[in-house]
Amino acid sequence: MQQYLDSKKEDFSAFVSNVQQHICNSLEAVDGAHNFRIEDWEREGFGHGSTRIISEGNVIEKGGVNVSVVKSTLPEVLQKKLNVEESKFFVTGVSLVIHPKNPFVPTVHANYRYFELYDHQTGELKDQWFGGGADLTPYYLFTEDARHFHQTHKDVCDQFDPGFYPQFKKECDEYFYNHHRNESRGIGGLFFDYMRPNEQHSAHQLFQFAEKAGYAFTDAYLPILTKRKDHEWNEEHRFWQEVRRGRYVEFNLIHDRGTLFGLKTKGRIESILMSLPPKVRWVYNHQPETGSPEAKLVEHLKPIDWINY
Amino acid sequence: MQQYLDSKKEDFSAFVSNVQQHICNSLEAVDGAHNFRIEDWEREGFGHGSTRIISEGNVIEKGGVNVSVVKSTLPEVLQKKLNVEESKFFVTGVSLVIHPKNPFVPTVHANYRYFELYDHQTGELKDQWFGGGADLTPYYLFTEDARHFHQTHKDVCDQFDPGFYPQFKKECDEYFYNHHRNESRGIGGLFFDYMRPNEQHSAHQLFQFAEKAGYAFTDAYLPILTKRKDHEWNEEHRFWQEVRRGRYVEFNLIHDRGTLFGLKTKGRIESILMSLPPKVRWVYNHQPETGSPEAKLVEHLKPIDWINY
Numbered sequence: 001m002q003q004y005l006d007s008k009k010e011d012f013s014a015f016v017s018n019v020q021q022h023i024c025n026s027l028e029a030v031d032g033a034h035n036f037r038i039e040d041w042e043r044e045g046f047g048h049g050s051t052r053i054i055s056e057g058n059v060i061e062k063g064g065v066n067v068s069v070v071k072s073t074l075p076e077v078l079q080k081k082l083n084v085e086e087s088k089f090f091v092t093g094v095s096l097v098i099h100p101k102n103p104f105v106p107t108v109h110a111n112y113r114y115f116e117l118y119d120h121q122t123g124e125l126k127d128q129w130f131g132g133g134a135d136l137t138p139y140y141l142f143t144e145d146a147r148h149f150h151q152t153h154k155d156v157c158d159q160f161d162p163g164f165y166p167q168f169k170k171e172c173d174e175y176f177y178n179h180h181r182n183e184s185r186g187i188g189g190l191f192f193d194y195m196r197p198n199e200q201h202s203a204h205q206l207f208q209f210a211e212k213a214g215y216a217f218t219d220a221y222l223p224i225l226t227k228r229k230d231h232e233w234n235e236e237h238r239f240w241q242e243v244r245r246g247r248y249v250e251f252n253l254i255h256d257r258g259t260l261f262g263l264k265t266k267g268r269i270e271s272i273l274m275s276l277p278p279k280v281r282w283v284y285n286h287q288p289e290t291g292s293p294e295a296k297l298v299e300h301l302k303p304i305d306w307i308n309y
Numbered sequence: 310m311q312q313y314l315d316s317k318k319e320d321f322s323a324f325v326s327n328v329q330q331h332i333c334n335s336l337e338a339v340d341g342a343h344n345f346r347i348e349d350w351e352r353e354g355f356g357h358g359s360t361r362i363i364s365e366g367n368v369i370e371k372g373g374v375n376v377s378v379v380k381s382t383l384p385e386v387l388q389k390k391l392n393v394e395e396s397k398f399f400v401t402g403v404s405l406v407i408h409p410k411n412p413f414v415p416t417v418h419a420n421y422r423y424f425e426l427y428d429h430q431t432g433e434l435k436d437q438w439f440g441g442g443a444d445l446t447p448y449y450l451f452t453e454d455a456r457h458f459h460q461t462h463k464d465v466c467d468q469f470d471p472g473f474y475p476q477f478k479k480e481c482d483e484y485f486y487n488h489h490r491n492e493s494r495g496i497g498g499l500f501f502d503y504m505r506p507n508e509q510h511s512a513h514q515l516f517q518f519a520e521k522a523g524y525a526f527t528d529a530y531l532p533i534l535t536k537r538k539d540h541e542w543n544e545e546h547r548f549w550q551e552v553r554r555g556r557y558v559e560f561n562l563i564h565d566r567g568t569l570f571g572l573k574t575k576g577r578i579e580s581i582l583m584s585l586p587p588k589v590r591w592v593y594n595h596q597p598e599t600g601s602p603e604a605k606l607v608e609h610l611k612p613i614d615w616i617n618y
Contacts, residue, residue: 039594053593053594055592055593062591062593064593180572180578181578242588246585249558249562249589250562250582253558253559253562253563254562254563254572263489263563269489269490270593270594273559273591274593276555276591277591278590278591278592279551279588279589279590280558280588280589280590280591281587281588281589282371282582282585282586282587282589283364283587284362284364284371284373284579284583285348285362285579
């Protein structure tokens, strides 16, 4: 694999900053009430980042679009997981979660990241990979929204490799799954990880793919946000949204590798946990009524070919 | 160790049912509005239990007092953890979490359990241990409440072994710790696990200790509940309570071995997750004002010798 290594540290760092700005600008334009609050942070010997948070906006109840750049030593538990010896690593990424106020607007998550691993002694680049994706978590199901979200991401994938979309869609379905509930977190999207340059795709092509996918976020989500943000809702819809947000918390704290990685590497807690929804409920054994829109959503929380649905 | 083995299956099963009834009766008497809803369940080849839930009472916003009896085969991941081969196990326990409505009343948790491990081939009893404890999670600190809760449990401990309280208090401080936040979940109490009979304490004595500790729950908690339940509160107190409940969720889903055990052994999800609070908030980087009662609580979320405080 060594032969394909070609550092994309500078390119990827520039991309995450630029796409963060682009996404924040686009969301601010739709929200209208508040701008993102910018909190730049730096921790010596660890890294730096820019956390951008919006709270109690017109449209967005809570949202974060974060960038971080971390250069550190791999903790032991991750050495084991990655099957490497003591190593230095570099990782940069953009990570966002948007929790809209209106229960008819889905929550959305996207993350694009780039990882380099170096020999502890020589500092030589030993390994590199790309990871990322985007997925949608509706509280009420609109088939056309699910289709649009998937189609937008498929279009980006198809520019690079016809095998990308089917593979990454499947990986997303597998990854964002609440095993303890036997249900998907939402209606999926893309997920890829440990994507290393090889004879099919150079590091530069993989970078370009991540970049295009990152910029496609606004094409995939903003039309849905705009279309549903003024949908009428009442307290019962809100109740359901808060119950379902509980499942989101369960996924992030029990299953999510990104959250785990952040906690294990002693990342900045408030930036990591900005993904958690603002108001959440746990109601013992709550079951939606048969035939209700709430039950319809739950019936669709499984792998579905949304493009042809 | 084999020489001290003496099955307490029947005794402990009777105890958990009886103490469940005693605790539910006592709590119902204070709440006044609702009784616990009883949901008995049975799953073939797994076990049975009785889940008792109270919701939106006068005093208790959400609470559960559950008993379960599980007889199953140890999942691989737990074989590794316990360093044993394929084994059958038996576990029974009572587990409770009470989330009161009034932010001046602490949340409380208690759990007493008994475990047996058998040879997979012969069915012979190979190992047995007791575990349990009780701990308090206030939103506002009353030193006298913390002292009372600890003193009540110390009194039980001291009847059996003067070393119990210092040891189990320390283990509680270590266990109920949100490492990712560098703060204790609450003000502690007792925690013990893998407590096996030995030359100091027979299985029967350990059973009696668990039993007395279990019945002491009402002595430890009910006076606090009764004293604080009518404390005046406003929306700011409630806000703080909901934020702090978020830490409770974080502990239970990220760190709690009991929750993990339940999920890994494919336990009944709604019974396991009844511990999660009814209404919760996550507010980005919320910090209480310096000198406020909220800040005072946070300053005390560390190991403290409450008996002599």
